Amino acid sequence: MNIETSDPAGKSAGAKAGGSVVIQIQNLVVEYRGRGFGQNRTVAVRNLTLEIRQGEVFGFVGPNGAGKTSTMQVLLGFREATSGEACLFGVNVREPIARQRIGYLPELTYYYKFLTAEELLRFYAKIFKIPRDETERRIGSLLKLVDLESARKRSIKSYSKGMQQRIGLAQALINDPDLLILDEPTSGLDPLGRMKVREIIQRLKDEGKTVFFSSHELGEVETVCDRVGIIHRGELKVEGRVDSLVQKYQTNLEQIFLNLVGYQPQPQP
């Protein structure tokens, strides 16, 4: 099967969604300079243009080194773009205020080990200047949401990997964000944990929140996302509604992805 790498379903789908633009990326280029003398620049993202509207769940998928993380780093202000522009809620990502309404869950982060779950959430709530009463109310409901109520007074260093990921999700939601950026949210989670994350994403979607997440779990992306963008070698190969893409190419998302990245199955001996 040959998949066109134009953008047949994407932009129209984004436009059809109708909500206000939450993430706007225009002609984004991210280059890495070689560390050694005379080493060439590596282009991580090439002229990426993307629009994500309010209420959408957007899956950003691609193989390792495709440019997903670099794009997210620019969106979150961790790295400056070589050229192009990225805005969150119409504000350039260079401005810290652009991050006022977002929640971010990084992949595999070890939160402050010397704090308890509620202390960690209280710390992040202070950054958002959330009033004390409201903070306590949110901590209670978030710890309930991520099933960490019983461990709220336990030091984070005693948490399992799954618990760490769940407290990460709670910290991402402390400011009741309008946009949630999740980097491999189910990485390292058991099936129960994955299901929980999916439920939370679905719940956020029902509340009209926008979710932008990267994942290698294509089945999960297909289940959860409204729209998907597949990036390979820094270029956005396909973007569009999941159902439109599946209908158009008459196959599932995994097959579309494998064809796009040029995967050739090894012949059986």
Added chain:
Amino acid sequence: MNTVLALANIVIKELYRRKDFYVLFVLTAVITLLMGAIRFFHDPQIVRDLKEICLLLVWIAALIIAITTAARQIPAERESRTIFPLLAKPVTRGQLVIGKFLGCWLATGIALVIFYLFFGIMSGAHEDKWPLLSLFQAFWLQWVMLAVVVAMVLLGSIVFSAPSANVTICFFVVLGILTLAGHLNQVALQQQEPLSTMTYTVYFLLPHLEWFDIRKFIVFNWPPVPWRYCFLATLYAFVYVALFLFSTWLVFRRKALTA
């Protein structure tokens, strides 16, 4: 300010929940025991020597706490990746640097208060002299000096790749300044041009940390330093703190944070 204070609070919490802080208590106990020994000797020279040893211990312990705490702050945030969820919030890199500085400085201040409290109580009880003003001045000037050290180490933590390298370099620089910087002007006088001008330039550029050391005033029970000198020394230190923090921000603000 709320963000800066929240960041500072985390640094302080980390310090007293880690084992480092217990080192402080052990050292305080050592000081207390040393001071307790004064009762058995009625020779004023021995009392002075013991006070000097105790104050030297206070200086070394405070420097260890300040340098090691400040050196690991930003590298540890990057290593454990906690810097990502933090900077994904409306926190500027400038706020992060100031918050870390304030946290380290306040934490070393807490340690110093405990040291000086024990030292003051024990020396006062055994000498029947309570030089409270001198003790306060010694504490204040040392704390202000540590502000310069903390700001310098924070800059080092952005510039040097490994925290251990930063700790080692900063220890040597601080010890070098404390022991040699005060003599550089005399060295400059004995040198030929252009070496003389160069040495003088270094003399005027270096933060003279040794100016904040008034241990002798306590050891010999001298009257307190005139307050205007304390004020000028504080001003002098804060200029260097501002310079170091500004440089840290300049280097850090455009630094790409890689996963």
